[in-house]
Amino acid sequence: xxxxxxxxxxxxxxxxxxxxxxxxxxxxxxxxxxxxxxxxxxxxxxxxxxxxxxxxxxxxxxxxxxxxxxxxxxxxxxxxxxxxxxxxxxxxxxxxxxxxxxxxxxxxxxxxxxxxxxxxxxxxxxxxxxxxxxxxxxxxxxxxxxxxxxxxxxxxxxxxxxxxxxxxxxxxxxxxxxxxxxxxxxxxxxxxxxxxxxxxxxxxxxxxxxxxxxxxxxxxxxxxxxxxxxxxxxxxxxxxxxxxxxxxxxxxxxxxxxxxxxxxxxxxxxxxxxxxxxxxx
Amino acid sequence: xxxxxxxxxxxxxxxxxxxxxxxxxxxxxxxxxxxxxxxxxxxxxxxxxxxxxxxxxxxxxxxxxxxxxxxxxxxxxxxxxxxxxxxxxxxxxxxxxxxxxxxxxxxxxxxxxxxxxxxxxxxxxxxxxxxxxxxxxxxxxxxxxxxxxxxxxxxxxxxxxxxxxxxxxxxxxxxxxxxxxxxxxxxxxxxxxxxxxxxxxxxxxxxxxxxxx
Numbered sequence: 464x465x466x467x468x469x470x471x472x473x474x475x476x477x478x479x480x481x482x483x484x485x486x487x488x489x490x491x492x493x494x495x496x497x498x499x500x501x502x503x504x505x506x507x508x509x510x511x512x513x514x515x516x517x518x519x520x521x522x523x524x525x526x527x528x529x530x531x532x533x534x535x536x537x538x539x540x541x542x543x544x545x546x547x548x549x550x551x552x553x554x555x556x557x558x559x560x561x562x563x564x565x566x567x568x569x570x571x572x573x574x575x576x577x578x579x580x581x582x583x584x585x586x587x588x589x590x591x592x593x594x595x596x597x598x599x600x601x602x603x604x605x606x607x608x609x610x611x612x613x614x615x616x617x618x619x620x621x622x623x624x625x626x627x628x629x630x631x632x633x634x635x636x637x638x639x640x641x642x643x644x645x646x647x648x649x650x651x652x653x654x655x656x657x658x659x660x661x662x663x664x665x666x667x668x669x670x671x672x673x674x675x676x677x678x679x680x681x682x683x684x685x686x687x688x689x690x691x692x693x694x695x696x697x698x699x700x701x702x703x704x705x706x707x708x709x710x711x712x713x714x715x716x717x718x719x720x721x722x723x724x725x726x727x728x729x730x731x732x733x734x735x736x737x738x739x740x741x742x743x744x
Numbered sequence: 745x746x747x748x749x750x751x752x753x754x755x756x757x758x759x760x761x762x763x764x765x766x767x768x769x770x771x772x773x774x775x776x777x778x779x780x781x782x783x784x785x786x787x788x789x790x791x792x793x794x795x796x797x798x799x800x801x802x803x804x805x806x807x808x809x810x811x812x813x814x815x816x817x818x819x820x821x822x823x824x825x826x827x828x829x830x831x832x833x834x835x836x837x838x839x840x841x842x843x844x845x846x847x848x849x850x851x852x853x854x855x856x857x858x859x860x861x862x863x864x865x866x867x868x869x870x871x872x873x874x875x876x877x878x879x880x881x882x883x884x885x886x887x888x889x890x891x892x893x894x895x896x897x898x899x900x901x902x903x904x905x906x907x908x909x910x911x912x913x914x915x916x917x918x919x920x921x922x923x924x925x926x927x928x929x930x931x932x933x934x935x936x937x938x939x940x941x942x943x944x945x946x947x948x949x950x951x952x953x954x955x956x957x
Contacts, residue, residue: 578864588859592877602863
């Protein structure tokens with residue numbers, strides 16, 4: 464199934480340079496410094512260090528329960544790190560510096576910093592009591608403070624981009640899973656975040672609906688400006704879209720590199736085992 | 745005979761409806777204040793709300809009414825019958841209502857507030873735009889029940905000699921001794937009063953959930 468797309472294709476001048484090089488010439492948009500996260504005795508993230516460059520597309524792969532989702536949720540401020548710090552554009556996310564001491568950030572500080580981040584959830588999480596249009600225009604209107612007309616214009620344009628302008632008056636319950644996820648993508652994009660998180664965006668979809676959602680994400684990725692952190696089990700998609708692949712297992716980044724290397728030349732045994740499970744099908 | 749007693753029934757009916765409406769409005773506000781209060785991030789607010797709810801759920805309406813009307817004067821607070829009645833009924837219904845508010849607020853799926861956070865909404869915007877509208881739809885059937893309970897609870901105020909429907913009926917009965925007729929009429933009037941409340945709630949419920957599911 465093809466989706467009408469009207470995305471603007473901006474060539475990123477640094478696109479063809481490897482991500483390792485890009486990191487050195489631009490300040491990272493996101494930095495995880497020695498991040499750990501535990502739930503009681505269970506440690507789901509173990510001393511993670513990670514930098515994401517502006518516009519970089521990073522795909523996270525790995526077995527379920529390896530901590531990929533938690534990594535994204537920490538950045539979206541849905542979950543608090545147990546230790547370590549996260550910076551967004553050089554600004555601390557979960558902490559504030561007061562008199563040279565790091566203290567826990569308050570809601571006001573979180574509000575300031577998390578405006579740079581957007582997220583698409585596995586289960587869409589559309590607002591069921593709002594029409595599609597209101598789902599997309601509510602945040603621009605209330606959070607960005609746009610006028611009703613401006614917010615509507617922006618929302619309609621965004622819904623056109625994901626091929627759903629005919630559904631603006633429908634309610635989420637009247638849409639297919641693939642359509643819901645496309646609305647959710649539009650709802651996140653309309654806020655123009657600098658970093659977008661995709662948490663297994665196609666895992667809850669029927670197989671025949673996966674394609675339309677992946678196509679939309681690919682088109683967004685090719686715009687280039689926005690950094691993306693993609694958690695996915697779609698290996699071909701990760702290979703296509705990502706500049707860099709991170710392989711996660713048991714709360715750690717086991718191996719990372721450009722897609723070619725990760726998929727053709729996996730070094731660690733765990734990654735080889737993980738990939739062989741996909742190649743069998 | 746009916747010609748003589750119907751006007752007094754009408755007077756009683758008016759008092760009963762007034763009691764129900766006033767109490768319902770105040771109970772509604774109390775329910776939201778205490779329901780939100782129990783979910784507050786401030787311990788003192790949570791404690792205050794919980795104390796109110798447990799005290800008024802844990803004691804009978806009958807005793808609360810008597811206490812407000814007969815015991816408060818000992819502390820120098822003398823309330824007119826109608827005020828005492830409304831106060832007891834609304835405090836009691838508000839306590840039950842707050843549990844409806846609290847439980848529906850927390851039963852809105854977690855993904856909803858997470859999506860609202862991801863859109864960088866402030867806590868108040870999350871509540872106002874995302875959580876409350878969904879919780880409200882779930883609250884309505886329970887609020888409908890509560891308002892009917894409240895209506896029937898008003899009968900208790902006859903015990904502090906407020907001349908509501910039940911009071912009128914008992915007085916009439918002791919003078920003309922026709923319990924079958926009088927209490928049958930009483931039954932019917934209560935039922936007829938409750939109908940618009942039931943229908944009204946159903947109508948709002950229908951309106952609020954239109955097109956959604």
